[in-house]
Amino acid sequence: MPDSPFDYAPAPESRDLANLKPAYRPFVNGEFVDGAGEPLKSVNPATEEVLAEVSTASKSDVDTAVKAARRAYEKTWGRMPGAERAKYIFRLARLIQERARELAVLESLDNGKPIKESRDSDIPTAAAHFFYHAGWADKLDYAGYGPDPRPLGVAGQVIPWNFPLLMLAWKIAPALATGNTVVLKPAETTPLTALVFAEICQQAELPPGVVNILPGAGDIGAELVGHPDVNKIAFTGSTEVGKLIQRTVAGTPKKLTLELGGKAANVVFDDAPLDQAVEGIVNGIFFNQGHVCCAGSRLLVQESIVDEVLAKLRYRVSTLRIGDPLDKNTDIGAINSREQLTKIQELVESGDTEGAQRWTSPCPVPERGFFFAPTVFSDVQQSMRIAREEIFGPVLSVLTFRTPEEAVTKANNTPYGLSAGIWTEKGSRILWMANRLRAGVVWANTFNRFDPAAPFGGYQESGFGREGGRTGLEAYLDV
Amino acid sequence: MSDRLSVTKTYKLYIGGKFPRSESGRSYPVSDAKGKFLANASHASRKDVRDAVVAARKAFGGWSGATAYNRGQVLFRVAEVLEGRRDQFVSEVSACEGVPAKKAESLVDAAIDRWVWYAGWTDKIATVLGAANPVAGPYFSFTVPEPTGVVGVLAPQQSSLLGLVSVLAPVLATGSTAVVVSSADRPLPAITLSEVLATSDVPGGVANILTGRAAELGSWLASHGDVNALDPTGAAEADRAELAKAAAGTVKRVLSVPAEEPDWTAQPDIKRLRRYLEAKTVWHPLGV
Numbered sequence: 001m002p003d004s005p006f007d008y009a010p011a012p013e014s015r016d017l018a019n020l021k022p023a024y025r026p027f028v029n030g031e032f033v034d035g036a037g038e039p040l041k042s043v044n045p046a047t048e049e050v051l052a053e054v055s056t057a058s059k060s061d062v063d064t065a066v067k068a069a070r071r072a073y074e075k076t077w078g079r080m081p082g083a084e085r086a087k088y089i090f091r092l093a094r095l096i097q098e099r100a101r102e103l104a105v106l107e108s109l110d111n112g113k114p115i116k117e118s119r120d121s122d123i124p125t126a127a128a129h130f131f132y133h134a135g136w137a138d139k140l141d142y143a144g145y146g147p148d149p150r151p152l153g154v155a156g157q158v159i160p161w162n163f164p165l166l167m168l169a170w171k172i173a174p175a176l177a178t179g180n181t182v183v184l185k186p187a188e189t190t191p192l193t194a195l196v197f198a199e200i201c202q203q204a205e206l207p208p209g210v211v212n213i214l215p216g217a218g219d220i221g222a223e224l225v226g227h228p229d230v231n232k233i234a235f236t237g238s239t240e241v242g243k244l245i246q247r248t249v250a251g252t253p254k255k256l257t258l259e260l261g262g263k264a265a266n267v268v269f270d271d272a273p274l275d276q277a278v279e280g281i282v283n284g285i286f287f288n289q290g291h292v293c294c295a296g297s298r299l300l301v302q303e304s305i306v307d308e309v310l311a312k313l314r315y316r317v318s319t320l321r322i323g324d325p326l327d328k329n330t331d332i333g334a335i336n337s338r339e340q341l342t343k344i345q346e347l348v349e350s351g352d353t354e355g356a357q358r359w360t361s362p363c364p365v366p367e368r369g370f371f372f373a374p375t376v377f378s379d380v381q382q383s384m385r386i387a388r389e390e391i392f393g394p395v396l397s398v399l400t401f402r403t404p405e406e407a408v409t410k411a412n413n414t415p416y417g418l419s420a421g422i423w424t425e426k427g428s429r430i431l432w433m434a435n436r437l438r439a440g441v442v443w444a445n446t447f448n449r450f451d452p453a454a455p456f457g458g459y460q461e462s463g464f465g466r467e468g469g470r471t472g473l474e475a476y477l478d479v
Numbered sequence: 480m481s482d483r484l485s486v487t488k489t490y491k492l493y494i495g496g497k498f499p500r501s502e503s504g505r506s507y508p509v510s511d512a513k514g515k516f517l518a519n520a521s522h523a524s525r526k527d528v529r530d531a532v533v534a535a536r537k538a539f540g541g542w543s544g545a546t547a548y549n550r551g552q553v554l555f556r557v558a559e560v561l562e563g564r565r566d567q568f569v570s571e572v573s574a575c576e577g578v579p580a581k582k583a584e585s586l587v588d589a590a591i592d593r594w595v596w597y598a599g600w601t602d603k604i605a606t607v608l609g610a611a612n613p614v615a616g617p618y619f620s621f622t623v624p625e626p627t628g629v630v631g632v633l634a635p636q637q638s639s640l641l642g643l644v645s646v647l648a649p650v651l652a653t654g655s656t657a658v659v660v661s662s663a664d665r666p667l668p669a670i671t672l673s674e675v676l677a678t679s680d681v682p683g684g685v686a687n688i689l690t691g692r693a694a695e696l697g698s699w700l701a702s703h704g705d706v707n708a709l710d711p712t713g714a715a716e717a718d719r720a721e722l723a724k725a726a727a728g729t730v731k732r733v734l735s736v737p738a739e740e741p742d743w744t745a746q747p748d749i750k751r752l753r754r755y756l757e758a759k760t761v762w763h764p765l766g767v
Contacts, residue, residue, distance in 0.1 A: 128615070144607065146748070239730065246727035251720020258730065415729075427763075434761045442761045451614035455622050455758045460707065461730045464757075469612055469622060471758045479750065 011328040013115045018106040025055045026215055027198030029068035030208025035061050037216055042192055045112035046325050046334040046369040054191050057214035062223045065212040069154040069181040070229055072209030077181050082138030089176055091204040093130030103193055107165055108325040110192040112334030113288055115326050125450055126169035132452035133177035143470050145479040151179030152255055152478050153231035156224040160237045161187035161336050162291040168194050170467045171234050178476040183212045185224055189337050191215035239461050257465025257475040261390040262418030265411035266296030270305045272423035278312045284421055284447035286374055289332055290394040294419035296447055300407055303400045310378055317361050317374045335370040344372050344393035351377050351386040382413055408436045417459030421447045490520045493673030495534030496683020502526040512577020520666045523691035528699045531687035535629045535656040536705050538684030543626045543654040547602035553680045554598030560679040561591045568640055568668055575639045575665035589744055590644040597648035617765045624756040626654035628707030631700030633693040633714050639665035641743045646710055649751035658687045666690040694718055701725035708732040708755055
């Protein structure tokens with residue numbers, strides 16, 4: 001395609017907008033401080049260049065941050081009228097919007113995701129979460145948990161690298177709205193936007209200690225989870241780490257919510273609008289390089305249309321442009337880290353070994369940086385690792401079914417239960433399927449839709465608790 | 480002294496709608512509050528737990544798929560049959576808990592009323608806990624509560640009937656199915672409750688009741704891969720952390736319960752119902 005007269009001209013976003021600084025520091029008690037941990041270098045996964053040096057927290061910093069959060073909870077935030085808290089959260093939402101361009105560019109630099117996704121999806125949705133929850137702060141009496149539901153206290157929050165600012169918003173907005181204070185650990189590879197959010201907390205004149213941000217690796221997350229003066233743990237990440245956290249918290253009075261992995265079934269019936277379905281399949285698995293816990297990674301196609309769907313799908317996927325995340329024409333950006341790239345490669349090899357048919361997009365792939373070309377496996381059996389394990393990359397496994405009952409059985413044949421998709425023109429079938437799929441979110445004729453008003457979360461080993469909506473408030477209330 | 484010898488009852492387990500003896504062949508003596516021998520109860524084993532979980536899983540599809548109206552009717556029917564056996568429960572509660580007949584009567588009445596309260600929730604939960612989500616886009620997005628699945632319940636050790644009803648009824652009201660380990664030392668009302676369940680249209684396997692030791696059976700329930708939630712109320716406080724750790728292996732929902740057995744006569748709220756429900760959010764497109 002490079003020779004085509006209709007090829008895209010490069011449309012790079014200016015990286016100057018990110019206001020990238022050479023060094024970033026932890027945010028504790030309203031101030032940026034030097035962390036006593038080993039400093040880390042945050043790397044641009046698209047170029048492997050070092051973006052900035054980040055001072056990380058040590059175990060003693062965790063204690064300092066928790067103390068600051070406890071003080072803020074007892075002295076200011078926990079006793080502040082909801083109406084006043086609402087205005088602070090509203091300020092945070094507005095400031096995120098005002099600095100949206102900067103945050104989007106920084107997010108794409110640090111994470112590797114395409115600018116069009118950070119600009120049009122991540123940052124606006126993060127702001128929307130603060131807006132939504134700002135309104136709850138003075139209406140908690142109406143949330144259905146009885147009059148005057150109480151906050152829990154200090155919330156320890158550990159978030160992943162796939163949606164750094166959005167996951168921060170999902171965690172911090174409801175915690176603050178319900179009157180809790182927060183110590184948040186962003187992912188080791190993507191701490192930058194969280195530390196810009198800390199600047200936003202300063203700009204909003206949030207009382208010191210209400211929000212504390214501690215960059216660091218898993219040991220700092222573990223320290224936070226195990227800290228005796230933390231009342232609530234919220235974690236988004238892998239099922240494996242989620243189980244470790246549940247074990248750590250077991251037997252303590254801490255309240256826990258987990259948003260873990262998934263292996264979502266995206267079910268396509270023979271009467272589905274196929275072009276629309278193909279768009280949805282592509283969005284379901286290739287959005288954010290497939291680094292999405294609710295990604296539609298198992299495509300279940302009705303047997304009679306599988307050849308047609310595969311042909312359309314391969315054609316559509318071959319038009320996806322992989323490359324510079326800051327180019328506005330880029331569809332697929334960089335894999336977040338070398339470690340993750342290795343994991344994807346290993347699982348893809350298992351697909352080859354176990355006998356699935358592999359098709360990889362012929363699109364040109366940058367030589368530098370961490371990239372993985374969109375890949376579709378057909379002839380996949382339920383027993384294969386690529387059908388059972390979360391790959392967390394741009395890799396789709398295609399299985400077939402004949403009857404709706406078989407589709408339900410295969411879709412539910414997983415210890416996970418986060419999301420599912422249904423593609424059919426028949427509304428009654430949509431609702432029939434939606435009733436039977438054991439998943440926390442079911443998308444019909446669409447995929448990967450998020451809204452702060454719609455609760456999100458998993459069944460079974462995809463975790464427990466919900467984020468968003470009235471249901472999501474329960475995670476931060478003593479009810 | 481009467482010249483008629485009474486017919487004493489042999490107490491068994493309740494699994495999948497049937498009343499088997501323990502697979503292990505074990506039993507243990509049950510005494511009243513003063514130490515007088517009452518009966519031998521079956522001493523359930525790990526295999527009995529596994530059989531009960533299989534039965535509960537098998538029953539889950541039908542029970543959770545039944546209409547809320549139908550589930551409500553079935554649970555009201557349980558209350559009716561409970562009421563009919565009131566005198567038997569009063570004498571068993573009185574013997575097991577060592578309380579005077581008057582007190583036992585009020586406990587049994589409270590248990591019947593508690594069952595009625597939860598029966599009425601089946602067709603109201605979705606209205607109270609569900610939502611239409613006003614999302615920013617052309618979608619009808621709604622959230623409905625759905626039952627978690629198979630729930631392992633360690634019933635209270637002190638309150639032999641009211642406590643048991645207070646922990647079992649909310650599981651059934653949500654549409655989940657239950658494997659219950661009864662009070663170890665006061666199991667007789669639990670076995671009689673099994674007979675009530677068996678004769679009141681509750682499908683076999685929806686509620687399974689095992690008599691035995693929570694300390695022994697709790698760990699099998701907590702680590703079982705096909706149990707979705709665990710209520711550790713009847714476990715010794717010292718054992719609860721271990722149970723919660725074992726439950727983490729399959730990301731089980733573990734009920735947070737008070738250290739001491741609560742006052743079961745207090746009016747409950749819907750917390751126990753909420754714990755056995757998952758919120759499912761469905762997005763349906765709008766358009767013409």
